[in-house]
Amino acid sequence: xxxxxxxxxxxxxxxxxxxxxxxxxxxxxxxxxxxxxxxxxxxxxxxxxxxxxxxxxxxxxxxxxxxxxxxxxxxxxxxxxxxxxxxxxxxxxxxxxxxxxxxxxxxxxxxxxxxxxxxxxxxxxxxxxxxxxxxxxxxxxxxxxxxxxxxxxxxxxxxxxxxxxxxxxxxxxxxxxxxxxxxxxxxxxxxxxxxxxxxxxxxxxxxxxxxxxxxxxxxxxxxxxxxxxxxxxxxxxxxxxxxxxxxxxxxxxxxxxxxxxxxxxxxxxxxxxxxxxxxxxxxxxxxxxxxxxxxxxxxxxxxxxxxxxxxxxxxxxxxxxxxxxxxxxxxxxxxxxxxxxxxxxxxxxxxxx
Numbered sequence: 160x161x162x163x164x165x166x167x168x169x170x171x172x173x174x175x176x177x178x179x180x181x182x183x184x185x186x187x188x189x190x191x192x193x194x195x196x197x198x199x200x201x202x203x204x205x206x207x208x209x210x211x212x213x214x215x216x217x218x219x220x221x222x223x224x225x226x227x228x229x230x231x232x233x234x235x236x237x238x239x240x241x242x243x244x245x246x247x248x249x250x251x252x253x254x255x256x257x258x259x260x261x262x263x264x265x266x267x268x269x270x271x272x273x274x275x276x277x278x279x280x281x282x283x284x285x286x287x288x289x290x291x292x293x294x295x296x297x298x299x300x301x302x303x304x305x306x307x308x309x310x311x312x313x314x315x316x317x318x319x320x321x322x323x324x325x326x327x328x329x330x331x332x333x334x335x336x337x338x339x340x341x342x343x344x345x346x347x348x349x350x351x352x353x354x355x356x357x358x359x360x361x362x363x364x365x366x367x368x369x370x371x372x373x374x375x376x377x378x379x380x381x382x383x384x385x386x387x388x389x390x391x392x393x394x395x396x397x398x399x400x401x402x403x404x405x406x407x408x409x410x411x412x413x414x415x416x417x418x419x420x421x422x423x424x425x426x427x428x429x430x431x432x433x434x435x436x437x438x439x440x441x442x443x444x445x446x447x448x449x450x451x452x453x454x455x456x457x458x459x460x461x462x463x464x465x466x467x468x469x470x471x472x473x474x475x476x477x478x479x480x481x482x483x484x485x486x487x488x489x490x491x492x493x494x495x496x497x498x499x500x501x502x503x504x505x506x507x508x509x510x511x512x
Contacts, residue, residue: 195456196431198443201475201511204240206233207503212479214296214422215468215507216255221279224468224477225255225264226507232266234282237470237477240507244282249275254297256306258321265306265321267294274308274317276324286324290317296349300341300362307347307362309336316349318365328365332358338422340384340391348405350379350393357382357391357403371408376401381423383432383469388449394420394434400444402432402452412452416442424469424476431455435478437465441510464508475511 210229217224217237224235232246232255251270257279258264266275267290274288274297291310294317299306305327306319314334318327334351336358341347347360351370355377359369373379378396385392389405394416400423402412419437426432430446441464443456463480470477482504486496 196429196443196445197512198441198456198458198476198510199512200460200508202240202509204235204507204509206505206507208233208505209502210505211500212481212505213252213466214254215466215477215479216257217468217470217477218257218259218279219470219472220259224507225257226479227252227255227266228505235507237473240509246275246277246282246284248284251293253295256297256299258299258301258304258306260301261304261321263321265297265299265308265319267297267308269293269295269311272310272312274306274319288317288319288324288326290319290326291315291329296336296338298339298341298347300343300345300347302341302343302345303362305362307339307341307360309339309349311335311337316360318362330360330365330367332367333370334358337380338382340382342384342386342389342405346405348382348384348391350382352378352380352396355379355395357393357408359405359408369408371403373401373403373410375399375413376410380421381434383423383425385425385427385432385446385449387427388446390425390446390449392423392425392432392444394423396420400432400434400442411450414442414444414452414454416444416454417457419465421465422467424467426469426471426474428471429474433467433469433476435460435465435467435476437463439464441467441476441478458510460508460510461506473511475509478508478510479505480508481505 234243256265292312294308295311334354337350339349376395379393383392391403416434417436417440424433432444434442441458464478482501483498
């Protein structure tokens with residue numbers, strides 16, 4: 160995401176957010192939403208090491224957790240937390256996409272504008288593909304067998320044939336892409352944070368079909384999708400989660416979340432949506448129906464835990480953070496430097512019910 164490790168350090172002091180509620184009409188509050196589901200810390204995976212971090216990705220079928228760490232991707236057993244291995248030479252890595260049906264994985268490497276293709280079993284890099292400037296989010300669309308690398312620096316998206324590794328096309332977005340999802344039916348959606356929009360992309364024809372506002376949300380980052388009801392969940396910098404109809408672009412609900420969010424998730428079995436907030440909370444939203452939602456819990460996590468991955472098999476949520484020290488001295492180039500990261504303090508937090 161746009162907030163890499165250095166930016167991940169800019170958070171407010173750890174605090175538990177008070178009970179949040181929908182900012183839409185009172186009539187939209189469902190009466191059947193459960194009380195606090197009881198998400199809590201299950202495990203700490205003490206990782207340590209140097210380097211920042213960005214996305215976490217769960218391969219639920221293979222039981223692996225992928226964590227981007229600046230120049231490489233660390234891979235863990237999703238159940239035990241033990242190290243499985245690393246994918247090297249991924250400079251400025253942001254995201255990881257998994258194509259289980261092809262036995263391949265893909266990383267977006269922001270510093271050299273490339274995508275690394277690797278073998279899912281051995282983790283061995285197979286090749287690199289040149290894409291646009293500063294690829295950030297990356298996803299695999301099983302419908303077209305294409306990988307989409309969203310290039311933040313060049314405001315476009317590179318489509319790659321996941322089987323051959325060849326570039327299939329380039330789509331202009333008109334803004335800075337943050338996070339995207341695929342509906343599995345031939346559509347891909349991505350947030351543009353500088354435009355406060357969602358772009359709907361035809362993954363077969365490789366054209367942008369629509370631009371939709373996320374208002375009253377602003378500065379959207381993380382995104383999740385409910386494929387059954389075709390609902391998009393965008394978490395925004397003004398402490399809102401918007402719920403959008405993915406067919407029409409209509410915003411049907413907006414909910415209060417914590418500050419400093421950078422990732423979202425949706426669990427289709429439990430009907431819970433999530434926002435991981437850098438202030439140190441995990442906002443849990445219940446989907447009562449396709450058009451009715453309510454915040455049911457704000458779970459205390461740790462300061463800086465703003466990126467997350469959801470495991471749909473175990474319903475666990477993985478978050479990453481570290482301890483932070485004082486910021487370095489200000490310079491003309493960096494008049495407002497971010498807090499430093501305490502060496503060897505990087506940790507993965509596992510939450511569940």
